[in-house]
Amino acid sequence: MNDILQGLSAAFWLVVSLDSELIDISLRSLRVTLTALVISCIIAVPLGAYLAVQRFRYRRLVIAGINALMGLPPVVVGLVVYLLLSRSGPFGVFGLLFTPTAMIIAQVIIITPLIASIAHQAIRELWAEYHDLLISLNTTKWQRIKTLIWDGRRNLLTAALAGFGRAIGEVGAIMIVGGNIDNVTRVLTTAIALETGKGDFALALGLGFVLIGLSMIVSITIHSLSRTEREGRW
Amino acid sequence: MTQMLPLTLTDVVVRRRGKRIIGPVTHRLEQGPPTIVIGPNGSGKTTLLRVIHGIERISTGQVNWTHDAPDQQAFVFQNPIVLRRTVAENLAYPLRLAGVDKAEIISRVTTWLARIGLDALANTAATRLSGGERQKLAIARALIRTPQVLFLDEPCANLDGHTTREIEALLSETATAGTRLIMATHNMGQARRLAGDVIFMLNGKIHESGAANYIMNTPQTSELKSFFQGDIVT
């Protein structure tokens, strides 16, 4: 109990004093995760839509594969990305290991299947609703996908939110590929792990509360964007 | 503009899961006043319209337009499909697909909003409309590209008398303006008011067909006679 109170006050002071290290770490967390989120959405949303609209031989298999990838243990993703990016690995020449880019790559691999799966589900329902009309209007495949993504944007935002939640709180993979280097790849989750290891529970908890606050702010912002969206002029 | 009609159906059969749903159907449709498709539930009216429109795969036989132009046809489904967009955006949608320029879209949408009496609801989400409003919207959206052929599948089922009258007036004007209507209905009064000729479907086949004023007064088959008397026909 005492630890929690101390954590709360530590968090309070960290925030009100605008602790420069905290701000650095928080911004890095946001930058890495939001970059990963944007890249994942660019891949996952059209993929989900395509899987809903297009019938092909191994479609069920691909969907099952994506659903299986959702359960991929992040630590294993981290390990594999590590091996691929390490000096002796196939992508070693790019020197990406222990950089924010490596962390972004790991997060993209972790959240893309999740977003694709939720997006596919949402778009499949909308496609069932629109199917006859879009066929009747003789739409091209690309027009169908565009229409479904646009009209399903609220549900797709939920998918993105789920991806954001998973990525911002992830620690195992980014610890491995980022290395938790001070001022370079240290983010909120890895800093919490570090402080906990050092026994500085107050600071760890303080960082934890900042993390929770940050993800809540982002969630609420994204959510209110979709909610308050006016019916609008056409 | 090249004339799509006449249209000929030759020995058209639709089978689903080994069961014959319609056919064999052989029929010829000329340019002219509306064709009304009548018949008991499950007799194949919807399937026949979908086959002619080209959105239902046929198992054997042929559908031959004099000039086949998918973008010159439109279909109004029994349960109106509205896009999760504003009323005005629903009307604009087929025009956007066709790449019509912005000024033209605005002018046509404005005209049609007034014509179906939904101008005050232009910026309302279409999903909030009542059943009758949705159906009027679906019809206007089908007509906004001035198709040569318009299919309607029981457009006034479940609608009140006032809305039915409005829709019938709109359809009469549309037919007079040169759009070929092909419409399934359950409403014999409506058939009488709109029909140029009648197709009577029974058990997936065209049981009887001919000019409306003739067939409605002197049905040739006992089944159509019973159908007009409101008996159960099988």
Ligand SMILES: Nc1ncnc2c1ncn2[C@@H]1O[C@H](COP(=O)(O)OP(=O)(O)O)[C@@H](O)[C@H]1O
């Ligand atoms: N996709 C389908 N698969 C199997 N049976 C179908 C399918 N579509 C329609 N049917 C069946 O075909 C028959 C004709 O249906 P339909 O054309 O909707 O008739 P109607 O519009 O006159 O009520 C019905 O018995 C219906 O159950």
Ligand SMILES: [Mg+2]
């Ligand atoms: Mg029907």
